[in-house]
Amino acid sequence: MGRWEADASGRLREAALQLYVERGFEQTTVAEIAARAGLTARTFFRHFADKREVLFGGAADLQAHLVDALATAPTSASPMQAVGAALDAAAAALGQHREHSVQRQSVINSNAELRERELIKMATLSNALAEGLRQRGVHEPDASLAAETGIVVLRVAYERWISEPDGPDLAQTMRDALDRLKTVAG
Amino acid sequence: MGRWEADASGRLREAALQLYVERGFEQTTVAEIAARAGLTARTFFRHFADKREVLFGGAADLQAHLVDALATAPTSASPMQAVGAALDAAAAALGQHREHSVQRQSVINSNAELRERELIKMATLSNALAEGLRQRGVHEPDASLAAETGIVVLRVAYERWISEPDGPDLAQTMRDALDRLKTVAG
Structure with a gap:
């Protein structure tokens, strides 16, 4: 192009x-x-x-960033640490243009069909992460649990970042959410 | 009726x-x-x-069971323990007729529109659990993280139960998945 x-x-x-x-x-x-x-x-x-x-043209690129970060995480990384590396990549890709993201999200939230499309995008991302974890040798159900939980963290952090104009940047918001998850789940 | x-x-x-x-x-x-x-x-x-x-007529009943179990969990229960009580209720409601569940899932998996409907059902359940947790006094992002992670456990355990004819029952499969989650996320 x-x-x-x-x-x-x-x-x-x-x-x-x-x-x-x-x-x-x-x-x-x-x-x-x-x-x-x-x-x-x-x-x-x-x-x-x-x-x-x-509104969804960036989905394939986003997925490629996440899967790539997962694949290149150190062999010694735990499944959740590898997912953390993928979330850092997601934050780098998604966190650049806050005002654009806020507007896009408000359009999606106002339309049921778009909300469904966003759910499907997240489920697809989640499946790609689970497959990436299995390729790292992670067995089920751990691969699916870590991948889907990672996408939960991504979504919760993203919503928080969108709704808090004066909050920390997306990367920090994701790391905070991942920390909270450890406390909540532990 | x-x-x-x-x-x-x-x-x-x-x-x-x-x-x-x-x-x-x-x-x-x-x-x-x-x-x-x-x-x-x-x-x-x-x-x-x-x-x-x-195929989705039971969704409202299922949600009522989960929300009720969440609301009646002991005040001393942590957010994830309250979600665990909701998952026990889900297992009791969903785990009775394995052959029926296997057939229903095979129909859903074979049709994109039905898979989307199932995603929406799970997102709705997740929102109801998060609201239930907020009513228990759990703040954000913990309420959303615990609720959405609970639904991840429900889905992963349900798929496992469906695919393993000789595996443990759904209640045990959910408790096992919740234990694995603690290890994976911790």
């Missing part, structure tokens, strides 16, 4: 988010998103399958 | 499950389910909104 194409994708994403916040997700059309970005609907569909996918 | 009505609901559920296993969920019509149960489609729709709801 050339530089111009990457810009088109970013402009479409930004235009879509603006419109979803202003008018609501259901009320926004692809034609309006393209017009706001100064592009055509045809260009939109070269980048995104539908207006829902604009 | 009278005795005859309760029987109708049970017969429809049994007929639907048989047909979903024999022909697949998509290929089965409400008319066929009603005919197999010796009832009319009109009776079907008095009990269930659609053929998907036949």
Whole structure:
């Protein structure tokens, strides 16, 4: 993908988010998103399958970051330490643009279909982490328990980070949540 | 609901499950389910909104059992101990009819729409448990962490129980998974 194409994708994403916040997700059309970005609907569909996918385009990249961090964690790391390394990678990928994340989350929370899509994304991430742990030699049920618990920490920390404008950054919020989990579960 | 009505609901559920296993969920019509149960489609729709709801009719009861067990756990119980009491109640409600559960799960696993519905059911359960914990005076993020981790244990144990015909019963499988979680997270 050339530089111009990457810009088109970013402009479409930004235009879509603006419109979803202003008018609501259901009320926004692809034609309006393209017009706001100064592009055509045809260009939109070269980048995104539908207006829902604009909000979830980063899912595959996010998963790749997490799985990679899990795979390259030291052999000596416990399953939960390896998951912790994956959460650090998630924080680095997700924690850069707080205002954008806040807006995206408010759009998702306001629409049942989008909330479902987000649940599926998290379940897919969780399965990928469990598979990564099994490849590290972790047996069941430990692999699934550590992976799914890791995704719980990611979600709880992410919600907290979104809702606390003056709180710590996402990486710190995730580490705090992981610590609390140890206390709560122990 | 009278005795005859309760029987109708049970017969429809049994007929639907048989047909979903024999022909697949998509290929089965409400008319066929009603005919197999010796009832009319009109009776079907008095009990269930659609053929998907036949598989999820017990969700509200299950949630009531869990929330009740959480609320009546001793005041001295830690958040995770209270969640453990809720999981015992879940095992009592879900663990009675293994063969039925195995068939239901195979139908759900074979259909993306049903898998999504199951994810939503689990997220709803999780939110109800977190609310129950907050009513017990547990603060955030501990309430969400304990509730969501409890649902992870429920799901992982349930899958294990389904896949191991000669394994321990569901209550024991849940307690084992909760113990493993303490080791994994600790």
